[in-house]
Amino acid sequence: METGISGQRTCLVTGAAGFIGSHACRRLLDDGYQVVGVDNLNDYYSVELKRARLAELHGHPGFSFVEGDITDVLAVERWFADFEPQVVLHLAAQAGVRHSLENPRVYVETNILGFFNILDACRRHGVEHLVYASSSSVYGANIKVPFEETDRVDDQVSLYGATKRADELIAQTYSDNHGVRATGLRFFTVYGPYGRPDMAYFGFADSYFAGRPIRVFNGGDLEHDLYRDFTYIDDIVEGVVRVLHNPPVGEIPHAVYNIGNSQPVMLMAFIGELESALGEALGRDVAFEKVFEPRKTGDVHATYASTQRLEEMVGFHPSTPLSEGLRRFARWYVDYHHVR
Numbered sequence: 001m002e003t004g005i006s007g008q009r010t011c012l013v014t015g016a017a018g019f020i021g022s023h024a025c026r027r028l029l030d031d032g033y034q035v036v037g038v039d040n041l042n043d044y045y046s047v048e049l050k051r052a053r054l055a056e057l058h059g060h061p062g063f064s065f066v067e068g069d070i071t072d073v074l075a076v077e078r079w080f081a082d083f084e085p086q087v088v089l090h091l092a093a094q095a096g097v098r099h100s101l102e103n104p105r106v107y108v109e110t111n112i113l114g115f116f117n118i119l120d121a122c123r124r125h126g127v128e129h130l131v132y133a134s135s136s137s138v139y140g141a142n143i144k145v146p147f148e149e150t151d152r153v154d155d156q157v158s159l160y161g162a163t164k165r166a167d168e169l170i171a172q173t174y175s176d177n178h179g180v181r182a183t184g185l186r187f188f189t190v191y192g193p194y195g196r197p198d199m200a201y202f203g204f205a206d207s208y209f210a211g212r213p214i215r216v217f218n219g220g221d222l223e224h225d226l227y228r229d230f231t232y233i234d235d236i237v238e239g240v241v242r243v244l245h246n247p248p249v250g251e252i253p254h255a256v257y258n259i260g261n262s263q264p265v266m267l268m269a270f271i272g273e274l275e276s277a278l279g280e281a282l283g284r285d286v287a288f289e290k291v292f293e294p295r296k297t298g299d300v301h302a303t304y305a306s307t308q309r310l311e312e313m314v315g316f317h318p319s320t321p322l323s324e325g326l327r328r329f330a331r332w333y334v335d336y337h338h339v340r
Contacts, residue, residue, distance in 0.1 A: 008062070010034040011244070012085035014070055014118060015092035017041055019196045020133070020187070020236060022053035024089060027237045029060045036083045039092065040069040044099070045197045052336075053194050070114035080125045087244055090118045090132040093164075096198055097137060098296055100159040111163035112170075119171060123178045129247035131240065134168055134184040134256065136229070136303045137161035145264075146306040149186070149256050157300060168256055175254035181247040185240065188260030188305045192233030192325060193332035200267075201274055201329070204288060208278065209339045213289035218267055220292030227264040227302035232325035235261070235318030242314035260305025261318045273322055277330035282340060 011028050015021035016037025028035050037057065041047055057063045064083075068075045070092050094100075094110040115132065122130045139147045140156040156162040171182040195202050204214045218226050239259040248255040265273075271288060279286040311317050334340070 008032065008034045009087065010036060010083055010085045011087045011089055012036045012038065012079060012083060013089045013091065014038045015090075015133075016057075016065065017050035017054050018091055019053075019192075019194060020190060020233065020240075021089075021091040022057065022194060023192075023233050023237050024091065024240055025057050025063065027241055028089075029057070029062050031241065032062075034062050035064070036079065036085065037063060037065045038068055038070070038079060039065075041067060044094070044096070049194070049197065070117055071109050073117050076117045076121050080121045080127075084125070086128050088118065088122055088127050088130045089240065089244065090115065090130060093133060095160070095196065097158045097160045099198075100163075101297060104159050107159050107163050111160075112166050115167045116170060119174055119180065119182070122182070123174060123180050128181065129244060130171070130180065130182040131244050132167065132171065132182065132184050134186045135161065135164040136186050136188040136258070136260065136305065137300075138165040138168065138186060139300070139303070141300065143301070145302060145304040146262065147258065147304055148306045149258060149309050172252065172254045175248075176252045179253060181253040183243050183248055183254070184256040185243065186256065186258045186305070187236060188229040188231050188258065188303055190231050190233055190236050192329050195233070195329065201270070201326070202333075204271065204274055205278065205330075205333050208286065208288055209337070213291045214271070216267065216271070216290050216292050217294070217296050218292065219294050225266040225268050226295075227266055227304065228270065229260040229262065229264045229303045229305050230270065230322055230325070231259060231261045231305075231318050232320035232328075235259075235320050239310060239314070239316055239318065242316050243310075246314055255313075257310040257313065258305040258307050259310060259318065260303070260307060261320075261322075262305050262307050263322075264302060264304045265322060270322070273326050274330070277323070277326035278334075280327060281330040281334045
């Protein structure tokens, strides 16, 4: 393997074929980084979609890709030894709250053991800054809104959220014991082009074009509908890059930030916006047939990010309106899937 071009900074990005990872790689390349993307291309969802994301990156001379698994400690060591990254963006994880009920082992192996392998390699190789993906799921059963980084997060409602909270605690301990500079980012419901098919908005579009009703897991309780803080992918990436350039300082160089739009939307209102966006992309009226089902175990009533800490540190607040973000997603979806 070849290391980065002399004089250029190298960023190792795990989960490079993922939704946030592929967008972040593109932005880092545009900013002049040498980017080493790592992904195991697992089949949790469409591998074809993951390869399509990578195809957008492969033509860039600053991009290298390695297919590998973060749970393989020897492989992780090779990546760090061969590429010598100055900074690491760790986005690889087993995602999905509901799937963690069905296959818990992979969450522990990937999200905890895999995270530890990356964190320990950062320690041993003197990486300047590790930025890693946490999740709004760490807030668990918290009912106080907006969610703030200082809130207690002891009452977890999903194994996925518990693994992400474990990552934060492990990273903080490593920062305290070894001086590793690390920042965790609690992402709030990210959406946009090339998004994850297991996310609700993507599944709604799939169901519509397949002629199926959409499944709405709010129990049909429209008075107490679910609220979500939907955050457009470009806003997420802007926040990620700004944080990457601002490693934490102090006696314990570890920080955690929310990245969310801070404008939670009722699920039914979100569905209405998606219908409008798809209608605009198709040039016709779109209305989903809906089937209401009970809320799923692990679902929380509301997510709502306070981003004050992020704004104070890097001067950024997500700003893409939901209607605009969904229009971009809808145009991409129609073009990518060739549907009319």
